[in-house]
Amino acid sequence: MANTSRPEDTRRTSAKALLELAANERRGKLKVFLGMAPGVGKTYAMLSAARALKNEGLDVVVGVVETHGRSETAALLEGLEVLPRRTVPYRNRTLMEFDIDAAIARRPALLLVDEFAHTNAPGLVHPKRYQDVEGVLQAGIDVWTTLNIQHLESLTDVVERIAGITVRETIPDKVLERADEIVVVDLPPEELIRRLREGKVYLPDNARRAMDQFFQMGNLTALRELALRRTADRVDEQMLSQLRRQGIEGPWPTAERLLVCVGNNELAETVVRAAARMAAALKSDWIAIHIVQSEREQTDRGSIRKMEKAMRLADRLGATTVRLHAKDLTSEVLAYAKRNNITQIIVGRSRPRFFDRWIGRSFSTSLVAEAAGPSVTVVAPDTPSTPLHLASVLPEISEFWSGGLAAVVAVAGGVAAGKMLAQITRLPNLSMVFLFAVLICALRFGIFSAIAAAVLSFLAFNFFFIEPRYTLTVASPYELFGLLIFLVVAAATGSLAGRLREQANATRERAEATQALYEFSGKLSAATKIDDVLWLLAAQSAAVVKGKSIILLEQSHELSVVGSWPPEDTLGTADWAAARWAHRNGEPAGHLTETMPSAVYQFRPLVASTGSVGVLGVAPGDEEDALPSATASALQSFADQAAIAIERTRLVEQAAEAATAAESERLRGALLSSISHDLRTPLASILGSATSLRQLGDRMRKQDRADLLATIEEESTRLSTFVSNLLDMTKLETGVLDIRRDWVDVADAVRGAVARAKKTFPTRRVETFIPAKLPLIRGDAALLEQVMFNLLDNAHKYSPPESVTRVSITLATGGAVHIVVADEGIGIPSEALNKVFDKFYRAHIGDGRKPGTGLGLSICAGIIAAMGGTILAQSPIANGKGTEISILLPAAEDSATEQNAPKDVA
Template sequence: MANTLRPEDARRPSAKAFLELATNERRGKLKVFLGMAPGVGKTYAMLSAARALKREGLDVVVGVVETHGRSETAALLDGLDVLPRRTVSYRNRTLMEFDIDAAIARRPALLLVDEFAHTNAPGLVHPKRYQDVEGVLQAGIDVWTTLNIQHLESLTDVVERIAGITVRETVPDKVLERADEIVVVDLPPEDLIQRLKEGKVYLPDNARRAMDQFFQMGNLTALRELALRRTADRVDEQMLSQLRRQGIEGPWPTAERLMVCVGDDELAEPVVRAAARMATALKSDWIAVHVVQSEREQTDRGSVRRMEKAMRLADRLGATTVRLRAKDLTAEVLAYAKRNNITQIIVGRSRPQLLDRWRGKSFSTELVAEAAGPSVTVVAPDAPLAPLSSPWHLPDISEFWSGGIAAVVAVAGGVIAGRMLEKITQLPNLSMIFLFAVLVCALRFGTYSAVAAAVLSFLAFNFFFIDPRYTLTIASPYELFGLLIFLVVAAATGGLAGRLREQANATRERAEATQALYEFSGKLSATTEIDDVLWLLAAQSAALVKGKSIILLEHANELSIAGGWPPDDTLGTADWAAARWAHRNGEPAGYLTETMPSAAFQFRPLIASAGPVGVLGVVPGDADEALPSATGSALQSFADQAAVAIERTRLFEQAAKAATAAESERLRGVLLSSISHDLRTPLASILGSATSLRQLGDRMRKQDRADLLATIEEEATRLSSFVSNLLDMTKVETGLLDIRRDWVDVADAVRGAAARARKIFPARHIETVIAANLPLIRGDAAMLEQVMFNLIDNAHKYSPPESVTRVSITPATGGGLHIRVTDDGIGIPPEALNKVFDKFYRAHVGDGRAPGTGLGLSICAGIVSAMGGTISAQSPIADGKGTEISILLPAGEESVSTETSPKDTA
């Protein structure tokens, strides 16, 4: 059955359009007053519209407005709230800048920020004012701003060709594309020139210079067309978005996909800007691709810098940047274009190499000839590019001297070796010695040194070994031919060996980065402690960038230094600001980035699945060079893996805390169950006896009433003991147990506990053995007596009624006292010996009395520990039964002898 389209489906709104709308609702609205040149009235128009809203009751605040001495503009500021500027000292000058913090703290409904492309003074949070505006928009504040068309990043080269000026302050095109509204402030060029002549734009001297250079009719007409075209494109895009949100059917134009090939020559940036303009005009996504030949490594630092700068420019302009490696550049570019459905390829006219000139081919011409799907646009330079004289880059000064000296030394060594061999034997192939010297220079010092050694070997071999010797003339034609062949072979062999060395060095660097990533991943997988993760990340990151690193983690919504290599616990103000920005926005910040580049560290966020957990900061060993792409990718992999590991360790900690909480909850349940049972029994007895006395007191016999009163007293005493034990245990656990440090005669404490036990348990037998001349100890007599009573009570509970409980006190070896409480009971299982002093633990059923709370021995252990002693249990002690509880108490500072009977039994 065929599917039919219902009418309501035909007008179904686009999900993507609604997603974009929802995203924009969370941020402030941006309105840009766009003009073709200074003086057209952008600021005047913005202030006039703002004053109208102010009269309607809207909270309008001026963040920063530059009047440039224009009285009409300055008059419009009257009646508007103006934020104070932020003062910044720079090179003995005081600069007044926009204060983003004050603006966000004020939180107006509408904020006016003039000169969108302005460059901030060094040391502020953002290097550009448009980044300040983005921060204000993220805070949910609407912003109006002004911009001239020449400040768009993709148009700077066009403006330079039109007006002959270099634009220093630029705004990425994607920032303007995110604007909610663009208002063109238009003025005919003739009227603008007239305003300039009347002194309404610049002072007279500046006005004359401006008219001679920038404010010319042709320049202004071209800039006016650029502004109107860009605004028309923006209006068309807004209309399409509105149609998508309303679900109105197309037909929609098929989306174009552009790809720009980024090289490493002077044409790289103009090609990127041209691609950005085309992508904006076509409203399409675009990709910036740089392809490196597998057998040829780029070692020229200038070329690498140009390529990296162009790729960063493409990223700022909204492109997706991709780096590829291939043997055949043309085939790889076309294959990538086919895989990614590219419809247009933009490439710069290739710089002709010597071989390319002989063949009549270059990369751009081959791409045009072999493209069988996408259209190819070749961007031509303003002036013809000079061909390269050789495929090798010129060496720097250090390479020049080291390579040249090495070539001279190697050839001189070859001459000496050849002369010595001539004296020993006649060799027809002495040229091999010089070929060996060329190879040594190539493998050790590179291509330049090899070529120099080949030329020197050519001259030295002719001068010292070819007749007539010691001249540069050659007698035989075949000798000349052989010498030329030697020069070609030596130069080619040296060049190939030098290229092989350069490729080996680059391969080694990539292998080192890969090996570091492999080792980091392996070690990271075995770490379970967060300190190990941080140490590993800091050490490996510092080794990767050949510099230093620092790690900051979030605690209580604030970053703090958690590790670093080498260890460091300080950061500058700019570094702290960059770290917080990177953590808050989830993007790199600091050194060699677009945000706070004055910072010493480059910070990368550590983002886990639940969000950012901290930042990683690095300082490259070579501070003058940007991180290579391979190193940057490996560093980002370090950060991503470390963030996951940090999150994993924290989850382990949370799981452990959850297990502890669950165990605590279980123990709490056990405690409540035990206490409820232990308290319910005496309370039931008390309640029953009291009820019987109240209801039947007069009719009961005197003896029965006495028994009930005795029951009430006994159960109340038992209840008091339970409550006392709970309070004592709470004091022990919280450290609030008040232990006095008085002189205590342990013998008296033992006698008091025994007497108390005999009174409560008259049928039980207690035997005390107290040695003579016992020293006094420092402690609490009442607490010690409570300990002894608990131990005697525990011994009674788990031993037969006819057995004897023995208590002995003897001097301990090394000083102090040794107290033992033994019984002849059933004993304690071996596996329970380490648990009997735990809370709520009961090994056996007692003597028939209601079970206790399991706190008696725990309280004993806490009191003994507070008095500086130790307590332990041993079982069995004789014939497989019996238990002995031993206490060791330290002696006091002074010993006082006490005369005590050797044995006191009852």
């Protein structure tokens, strides 16, 4: 029996196709109605198709549609929901624009947005309507729109040549390439011209002008071909994409890689557009490269502006942009093409420089002559080459004459020096003087001046120093041979020295940029506070753009100005909108970007590992200039490093807060433990005594009742002291303890505390030493007396009953008052000396009395610190025993020192 089983399907879906499909699932679908010119019926076709879907029950909303006074188009709007437009005041007029926020809030299934390439009024979020449409698509809403072929960025120069008009409103080609569907609304040129004459496109006066200038048979035919070709390319791309998704194998077309050389002249943008069209036709990747060759090019702001404009255009059209430094353009381009597997090189037909024209050499001709492998396409300018004018070659002529004049002066100096040396002594190697002149010209004026000096040195040395002198003839053959060797050596040395000079200058510039980044990184790594980071970022950013900078960070879910240079804390409405957009989307916005370019500042997001933490705004000193690539790279490096530093400082602050919270939690636990014990014990005694008195009453002996009442009194006193200490400690920690700044006599406060202690501990001995004259201090007498009482209480608690407690007051250095309380107790272990002033810390069990709360010494330390003094503990003080608590209080200025108290011993 024949085997009828089907072979295994080995088709595998392309991974790239699957990734593209997954990325587009959450995005809305874009459908473009493409036409060759106005009047072909794009808007009419879009509205007709939308009405059909509306009748089928689809939620269709009109975002913006321009009827241009056409009744047939206006009739199709009836029955469709139309969103109100946004009013924008502009130059004493009110413009009606598409409201993207209202469209996203409405969230229809299908949104109609006419005139895809429209330029929005200044002040809106996006300068172009296609960017508004992109925002709607990102929200998951399908969009239908209309577009004429002449509005594609890469075709503007072609349209200008065909129709003689300059297209101002354009969209990048990559925007059309991302469209999910393109519908060509085609109409024969004859039919379109007939509609124009019938007034169905423009009003009669406008129609006549349009037919005379744009709507001509040749123009319309060429535009029709462009539209059909671009749509055919798009259909081919969709077919290939579908085949990849289905895993159907090739044959696929071989991938091409294009390299376009971007110069700094008027032809640069034309070359870029030509390369974009070729890349689109070949469906290939392409690279735009610019090579800086001379110092003059790096300092010529006009050249930089043209180059940067062309490079930004290449970036918008989908190219990868590269910037390099090299001396030999041709060699560097060919080497780069070889390294990157380039198959085609596109270059503009360059006009040779003033002196290169004599030998018929230019960059484009050299590239064609030396290319081996990649094919070279030369893009010619629209107009034929014109003779060089003085203004165009003036820099080269100036460079020529300055270098030549320097060579003449240097060689003349060499002749003078040689004559002087010849009068003094006989030098066999007098040619070294001229070689020195060649080196000076090379190092100061470049290669051309060095070569000129070498030739002049050859002639001058022969004329003035070779026999027969003052003629250009040479008597001996070896002299001629020596002169030729000198010429070769001088030319080679000058050339090498000139190249060394140019390389040294380029190296110096790179070193300066590297040094700036290094210094910024070093200072940034040393910054421990976020204010230091912000100040450094603002100052460095303002310096690198030679303008001003501003920094906004997210605080409470809103951006706030936190730093600027020069100091400024206000922003315009456009700047605030650009800053918020850059922060939200993580992309640059504002000045010199495609998003809100009317803003004064260009904002770059500060992106850390957790996301955007804020934005950096810069305003260049020259608002007309684009940011050079080196400046943009430096700014991006500053922003990236600063974002990491800001995140680091915030993490440090969060770690400190976490440590503080952990310590607070530990103290809270200790407090709760202490409170639970110290409250429970006296309350239990009070409750037990009160219960016994209530239940037994008169049945108890009189002495027992007295003991119970004494217990209640003692425990109540202890409880009151405990609560008072807690309140004092709470006030100290929160800073609400009222510390008066009155004149305080320390002697009176000490005497009051000693007297109070004698009443509380009548059996304990206290000796005091108080000088006759003491300065007054600024503080609170009652709190100082409380401190002294706490110290005496603590001394009595931890010393034997028969021991003596000593209190002394002396004058310290600088007029401060020194108070010492010393006991003869068991002392404090050395490891506990630094802890005795901590809350709830108890070093020993006391004299048999119930233990305290561990707050007494802590409260003393807090009060003394609040009064500007210091308190220390020392132990042992004699024979391995005893503790000494010393207090140092600053004397008040101009205080009275009259104290007549004698030394007391009690």
